[in-house]
Amino acid sequence: MRVYKKSLVGFLVLLFICVFGLFLVRIIPMYIVKESPILQGTYTCDKLPFTSMVFDLNNDYTFYYYNFDEIDKGTYSKGTDNEHFINSSKFQNTKILNNGKKLTFTIIMDGETYLFKQIDRLPIINFETDD
Template sequence: MKVYKKRLVGILVLIFICIIGNFLVRIILLYSVKESPILQGTYSCDKLPFASMVFDLDDNNTFYYYNYDEMSKGTYSKGTDSEHFINSSKFQNTKILYDGEKQTFIIKIDGETYLFKQFDRLPIIHLESE
């Protein structure tokens, strides 16, 4: 009978330690430093219904800009948490103000300011066949 009680107490202590450990891990993860959101995926703009911007982190930070029959390919880099810069033949060191929580960014194109919203987390390139 004593052996049974010792085993039961041992199992209860082990369960208690697991519960406390799980709780502590959750607290550590909750308060750990969060990485800043990453600019990646496919974005569109309501004011420019035929325009999209694609950011591909895995392809050496390549971006693509499509609008009607216009296309520009270049690279992008991170400045601060909310600032990114794009470079291509159309965009020379153009600043993007990125909001990672809303998955949106603001950019000036030809003197006008536009808001682009993420519509896919993946970088999708749409090519139309004629």
């Protein structure tokens, strides 16, 4: 009977270690591996009230820039950590610094730094104009 109890206790300890190990394998990587956010969605800027930038991750990293009378389309790519680069006719390999926690990014255009804030997680592309 004593051998049976020792075997049962040993089996339960081994089972506990396995379950705890599986738990750690799922939880620890979330704290160790720092995922860098990828730009996605629609962003606007307070300094430029009629300007928006749209990043469509699901459409081959397509990027759209809308200004009052200007529309530009290109692509974007992930750099290191919080950097992204946009390429289009207006932006040639222009660096964007993304702050994923605050859902913002900064960009330098025409020598000035602008802060864009995410207004929607979805890429909202509006080709309508007021005529």
